Amino acid sequence: xxxxxxxxxxxxxxxxxxxxxxxxxxxxxxxxxxxxxxxxxxxxxxxxxxxxxxxxxxxxxxxxxxxxxxxxxxxxxxxxxxxxxxxxxxxxxxxxxxxxxxxxxxxxxxxxxxxxxxxxxxxxxxxxxxxxxxxxxxxxxxxxxxxxxxxxxxxxxxxxxxxxxxxxxxxxxxxxxxxxxxxxxxxxxxxxxxxxxxxxxxxxxxxxxxxxxxxxxxxxxxxxxxxxxxxxxxxxxxxxxxxxxxxxxxxxxxxxxxxxxxxxxxxxxxxxxxxxxxxx
Amino acid sequence: xxxxxxxxxxxxxxxxxxxxxxxxxxxxxxxxxxxxxxxxxxxxxxxxxxxxxxxxxxxxxxxxxxxxxxxxxxxxxxxxxxxxxxxxxxxxxxxxxxxxxxxxxxxxxxxxxxxxxxxxxxxxxxxxxxxxxxxxxxxxxxxxxxxxxxxxxxxxxxxxxxxxxxxxxxxxxxxxxxxxxxxxxxxxxxxxxxxxxxxxxxxxxxxxxxxxxxxxxxxxxxxxxxxxxxxxxxxxxxxxxxxxxxxxxxxxxxxx
Numbered sequence: 001x002x003x004x005x006x007x008x009x010x011x012x013x014x015x016x017x018x019x020x021x022x023x024x025x026x027x028x029x030x031x032x033x034x035x036x037x038x039x040x041x042x043x044x045x046x047x048x049x050x051x052x053x054x055x056x057x058x059x060x061x062x063x064x065x066x067x068x069x070x071x072x073x074x075x076x077x078x079x080x081x082x083x084x085x086x087x088x089x090x091x092x093x094x095x096x097x098x099x100x101x102x103x104x105x106x107x108x109x110x111x112x113x114x115x116x117x118x119x120x121x122x123x124x125x126x127x128x129x130x131x132x133x134x135x136x137x138x139x140x141x142x143x144x145x146x147x148x149x150x151x152x153x154x155x156x157x158x159x160x161x162x163x164x165x166x167x168x169x170x171x172x173x174x175x176x177x178x179x180x181x182x183x184x185x186x187x188x189x190x191x192x193x194x195x196x197x198x199x200x201x202x203x204x205x206x207x208x209x210x211x212x213x214x215x216x217x218x219x220x221x222x223x224x225x226x227x228x229x230x231x232x233x234x235x236x237x238x239x240x241x242x243x244x245x246x247x248x249x250x251x252x253x254x255x256x257x258x259x260x261x262x263x264x265x266x267x268x269x270x271x272x273x274x275x276x277x278x279x280x
Numbered sequence: 281x282x283x284x285x286x287x288x289x290x291x292x293x294x295x296x297x298x299x300x301x302x303x304x305x306x307x308x309x310x311x312x313x314x315x316x317x318x319x320x321x322x323x324x325x326x327x328x329x330x331x332x333x334x335x336x337x338x339x340x341x342x343x344x345x346x347x348x349x350x351x352x353x354x355x356x357x358x359x360x361x362x363x364x365x366x367x368x369x370x371x372x373x374x375x376x377x378x379x380x381x382x383x384x385x386x387x388x389x390x391x392x393x394x395x396x397x398x399x400x401x402x403x404x405x406x407x408x409x410x411x412x413x414x415x416x417x418x419x420x421x422x423x424x425x426x427x428x429x430x431x432x433x434x435x436x437x438x439x440x441x442x443x444x445x446x447x448x449x450x451x452x453x454x455x456x457x458x459x460x461x462x463x464x465x466x467x468x469x470x471x472x473x474x475x476x477x478x479x480x481x482x483x484x485x486x487x488x489x490x491x492x493x494x495x496x497x498x499x500x501x502x503x504x505x506x507x508x509x510x511x512x513x514x515x516x517x518x519x520x521x522x523x524x525x526x527x528x529x530x531x532x533x534x535x536x
Contacts, residue, residue: 140394144388145388146393147376147380150369150376151372155369157351160351160355161352162355162380162448163352164352166352
């Protein structure tokens with residue numbers, strides 16, 4: 001039971017990470033840097049708790065804010081860069097963060113940062129954040145900025161001609177995505193009790209992307225579903241654990257051929273709505 | 281004079297797309313820009329709307345110099361545009377597409393969206409939706425509001441794009457080949473729509489290849505060829521202009 005709760009907690013944190021990828025994705029910015037922002041949030045909140053005695057919630061928030069600021073700074077040059085070049089930029093960023101923390105004595109360098117006080121209720125905080133994000137994204141969808149983000153993601157030029165400030169939209173989405181990743185990192189740090197640079201490598205960034213793309217990118221429920229399912233599956237099937245990355249690869253290929261929009265699409269939601277209405 | 285194009289030139293690398301083009305568009309008129317393919321008409325629209333930088337010369341709109349102004353600010357000033365190939369937002373519904381037209385006239389940011397404490401819709405959101413619906417009905421597509429924009433047939437997509445531009449409440453509408461791909465019945469509908477928009481006081485700058493449509497509805501026509509303006513006047517003046525005839529049909533050969 002304890003074990004399952006532990007897996008559920010990690011799943012909750014990974015949902016937050018998948019959603020942190022989804023945010024800039026809406027505006028057409030595909031980021032391989034979310035693990036980097038997670039690292040920034042994790043280390044920042046660990047420093048706040050351990051070295052400055054800040055209590056849990058403000059500490060995690062601090063992690064998010066620092067990550068958000070770094071996201072803003074990185075988001076500025078990212079504005080001019082599209083597609084694969086943005087992937088490279090964010091990939092490079094993730095690696096730079098990792099290398100910085102490997103060499104930063106103040107936070108333990110390559111040995112890692114130990115002694116982070118364990119948060120007993122991480123499960124609740126993680127899913128509490130997920131709940132907040134659900135409210136955020138569902139409100140976003142039916143809002144002026146939500147439409148603007150989608151428009152920028154669909155056709156940047158047409159959106160700009162229509163009066164959308166695409167610079168501010170992309171920057172906002174990128175920074176908020178970094179902030180969300182930072183919060184995920186903060187919650188993660190107080191669950192693991194220690195953090196080290198290895199935990200935030202490229203493959204983790206790739207995993208978050210896989211969660212979102214597998215789960216479905218037409219609506220925010222997709223990344224939630226993807227992160228949840230793909231975190232639990234390996235726990236039940238040993239063979240999935242050993243071949244996890246390989247299986248992700250196969251999964252992605254199959255999805256892109258059979259159902260590119262991901263498992264959860266707009267049709268899924270509409271189908272569910274209709275089912276709900278029939279039951280009434 | 282709502283729009284003034286002062287000796288505008290555009291160079292792409294080594295290629296000169298527009299050269300010393302001067303044009304004055306009078307407020308409240310329907311002004312057409314015609315010319316063979318490649319003449320530079322869409323390039324001109326791109327320069328007015330801000331998609332590309334002006335290489336030389338100036339463009340003035342409602343007394344403001346557009347040259348360094350970013351595209352979204354030009355939209356805010358009152359320039360609306362439709363495209364040669366329809367550019368709707370595929371992941372949004374028809375109504376959501378049209379609602380975007382009002383983006384630069386509304387304010388609700390991320391903060392207000394998340395931190396609202398009642399479950400009711402924002403007042404601004406409600407007015408945006410009603411306004412968009414009004415323009416959607418104006419082009420005759422009210423019932424299709426909740427369909428995915430990409431599901432509509434081509435001609436209807438063009439109308440949605442027009443409704444979207446109208447929601448901007450622009451003073452100047454740039455219509456780039458709005459009749460392309462339309463059958464005669466649809467074209468007549470378009471004609472009526474443009475007349476109605478003009479009656480509302482909107483200035484229309486129109487690129488079109490459908491000569492019947494152009495000659496029927498335009499008050500002034502400017503003719504471009506190879507990046508230069510070769511003629512300008514009312515429909516009958518332009519039709520009889522030998523330079524225009526030559527541009528479209530070629531030089532009259534001796535003996536014909």
